[in-house]
Amino acid sequence: MGKYHHGDVRNVLLQQAENILNEEGPSGLSLRRLARLTGVSEAAPYRHFDGKDGILAAVAIDAFERFAERLENVAANVQKHEERIMALGAAYVHFAVDFPQHFRLIFGRERPPLDQYPELREAADNAFDVLQRAVTSVNRRADMTLNEAATAYNRALAAWSRAHGIAMLVIDGMIVPPADQELDDFVLGLLAEDLTAPENS
Amino acid sequence: MGKYHHGDVRNVLLQQAENILNEEGPSGLSLRRLARLTGVSEAAPYRHFDGKDGILAAVAIDAFERFAERLENVAANVQKHEERIMALGAAYVHFAVDFPQHFRLIFGRERPPLDQYPELREAADNAFDVLQRAVTSVNRRADMTLNEAATAYNRALAAWSRAHGIAMLVIDGMIVPPADQELDDFVLGLLAEDLTAPENS
DNA sequence: CATTTATGTTAACAACATTAACATAGTCAA
DNA sequence: TTGACTATGTTAATGTTGTTAACATAAATG
Structure with a gap:
């Protein structure tokens, strides 16, 4: 029938x-x-x-791939180190704003467990590798001291967490980007803030 | 019976x-x-x-109150402006690490809609007011220019989003704080990073 | 052509959120 | 005190969900 x-x-x-x-x-x-x-x-x-988790895993894999693709494009097209960090952060947030549910899925706790879906783990690792590599590549030189290497790593973490925080708060509606400004410019401004600088910037 | x-x-x-x-x-x-x-x-x-959402709302209200309480304590006990921003960020992340599920609940999409639970909205507004007020209080002076006011606001947003990003990535296991360091120190280091500074910090 | 595999179906199960219908304990006015 | 009302408890029902079992047939394979 x-x-x-x-x-x-x-x-x-x-x-x-x-x-x-x-x-x-x-x-x-x-x-x-x-x-x-x-x-x-x-x-x-x-x-x-493989049931509901299986579908979510498939969607998440797709999302990770698109996410990594965007980041890779940005990283490849920006030469200067500081600018690349910034551009990556902006692209990170932009992806979250374009696909908020996908972003939440790949980061939130409704994402199926990575160790049950090897392809999902692979997609996740790949996306974060792109990020980490792009941020630290210039800093990672053979003649770095241990201290310098740690600093480079901290920079990567700082950049990542800033972009992530902005992304989360924006898609949750806690931060509303000004309507009269490009999203990317707004994000770049936030990323560049130096909290240790004197107040009269 | x-x-x-x-x-x-x-x-x-x-x-x-x-x-x-x-x-x-x-x-x-x-x-x-x-x-x-x-x-x-x-x-x-x-x-x-009021059903499941009602229970979640009640729990979320509780969580918001504890959250605001902690932030208020920190804000009240740190005088210097920069130090207060930093201390608030550390406390923010610390709360998330201590009560990850509560933190997720008050920020994630499983939180019941604010407009259906007035007490929840009140608790949320209060928590964010504490945060915003504590971060911008020193900067908000009567003789500020519009530009200066905007800068102060941006600083608050930057501080908030950084703390939020660190909190999220840590409780999601994407960032693992070093075992040989106090969580607060680790967070303070990330908050203080200046991405626009030269690479050899 | 016969058999196996892939892919579809319906039917069942247990858990869930929610509501209705009902029962009783506590409260409060007469 | 008594009688009504309200708050709080109960059981039973409804409809949805994820998942699996039992079954049926198309497609592929020998």
């Missing part, structure tokens, strides 16, 4: 899952509803994914 | 809910299990809370 091979059911499910996720977040994504919307029986998704 | 008035059921439920939340996060908190663990019927919680 049922139609078989309506096309690439797996991809249709995945695409539909991304749509739902974008609008309602991971908790609003119900497997049964997903199946219904896709026009397939309620148990069909289990033939293509 | 059933015992009535086992004591303060509302508070027992709330306490139990906090326990469960600490161990398993908001998704692991099931109303029915909560009721069972509390030794009360499965519908009883609905007499004391």
Whole structure:
């Protein structure tokens, strides 16, 4: 009775899952509803994914890849070290603003456990490697002292956490970027603030 | 048959809910299990809370209050402006590390909508006011130019987002604070990094 | 062509949030 | 005190969820 091979059911499910996720977040994504919307029986998704976590993992992998791609592009196109750090931070936040649910998924606790999905772990490691490499590359020289290396590492962490904090607070609506300014400029301004500088900047 | 008035059921439920939340996060908190663990019927919680969101709201209010309390203490006890910003950032992260689930609850998307729980909104506003006020108080002088005021505001945002980013990445396990260093010192170091400074700091 | 595998189905299960219908303890006015 | 009202408890029901089992058929493979 049922139609078989309506096309690439797996991809249709995945695409539909991304749509739902974008609008309602991971908790609003119900497997049964997903199946219904896709026009397939309620148990069909289990033939293509390892349950709900499996679908979330697939979406997260996709998100990690797009995320890494963007960062790589930016890192490759900005030569000067300081500028590259800044540009990466801006791109980081920009991605979060463009795909807030995906961003939350890859960082939040609804992300399926990395050790249960090797491809997910790989995608995650790759994205963070891109980030870390791009930030520390210039600093990592053979003749660095231990202290200098530690400093370079701290810089990477500082840059990363700043971008992450801005991203989170913006997509949570706690920080509202000014309407009369480009998002990137706003982010660059925040990243460049030096809290130890005198007050009259 | 059933015992009535086992004591303060509302508070027992709330306490139990906090326990469960600490161990398993908001998704692991099931109303029915909560009721069972509390030794009360499965519908009883609905007499004391507005469903699951109601319980989460109550927990979140509690968390906001503890959070604000800590920040207020720190702000009141540190006089120098730069030092206060830093100390607040450290306290911010420290709270997140001490109560990761509560921190996630008050910032994440599982937090019940503020406009449905006025007390929750009040608690949230209060916490952020404490933060904002403590960071900008010294800068906000009557004779400030518009530009100076904007700068002060940006500083507050920068401080906030940095602390938030560190907090998030640490409790998500993406950043692992060195074991041989006090958490506060580690955080202070990251907060003080100036990304625009020359590389050999 | 026969068999195996991939992919679909329906039906069932247990857990969940929520609500309705009902019962009793505590409170308070008459 | 008594009688009504309210607060707080109960059980039972509804509808949704994730997941699995039992079954059916298309596609691939020998």
